Amino acid sequence: EPEVTQTPSHQVTQMGQEVILRCVPISNHLYFYWYRQILGQKVEFLVSFYNNEISEKSEIFDDQFSVERPDGSNFTLKIRSTKLEDSAMYFCASSGRNYGYTFGSGTRLTVV
Amino acid sequence: KQEVTQIPAALSVPEGENLVLNCSFTDSAIYNLQWFRQDPGKGLTSLLLIQSSQREQTSGRLNASLDKSSGRSTLYIAASQPGDSATYLCAVNPGGGADGLTFGKGTHLIIQP
Secondary structure, eight states: OOOOEEEOSEEEEOTTOOEEEEEEOOTTOOEEEEEEEOTTSOEEEEEEEETTEEEEEOTTOOTTEEEEOOSSSOEEEEESSOOGGGOEEEEEEEEOTTOOEEEOOOEEEEEO | OOOEEEEOSEEEEETTOOEEEEEEESOOOOSEEEEEEEOTTOOEEEEEEEETTOSEEEETTEEEEEETTTTEEEEEEOSOOGGGOEEEEEEEESSSSSSOOEEOOOEEEEEEO
């Protein structure tokens, strides 16, 4: 069964540093997404991406966040200057024509 | 703003029981609803996807129903097994591809051997 692949599985970074989280969505899917889950809290929507541009973004997705599809397979989330409160599990997802989501296994980001 | 509530928050039952997990949502104008399973520290595994025009979906021992007009969905697990222990998440899709899913907080399920 097709999978969404995320790397790395765990990243530790110092406050103020830039991080890039990487994802390979399912190849024939149309929409790509990033979500986050702070420990013990709900999964929250960050951003959706379609046709090489952002479709929707939540209030969480402020100027310190950006997304990019640098080639035909990768989809990245960049956090420019990390804060302690950015520590969370970040999930990439993609969806096809039936708009059913497939999620990756996540990147656990720890900001120290 | 869409709100999704899952009841109960936690459930512990002996192996072999049939059980029902509940999900309610405040805005009935949804495109579809999806149930996921999340193991501790892991990603989300899709269990069932119900489009707004459908009433239920089945996969093995799992059956999910949707009553859009009343803003409710249930996940029925038959003959529960210890391997079913996980957190079950309900998520609603308001409008298709671009819109983000709104998740409930989940039901933490423990099946006692």
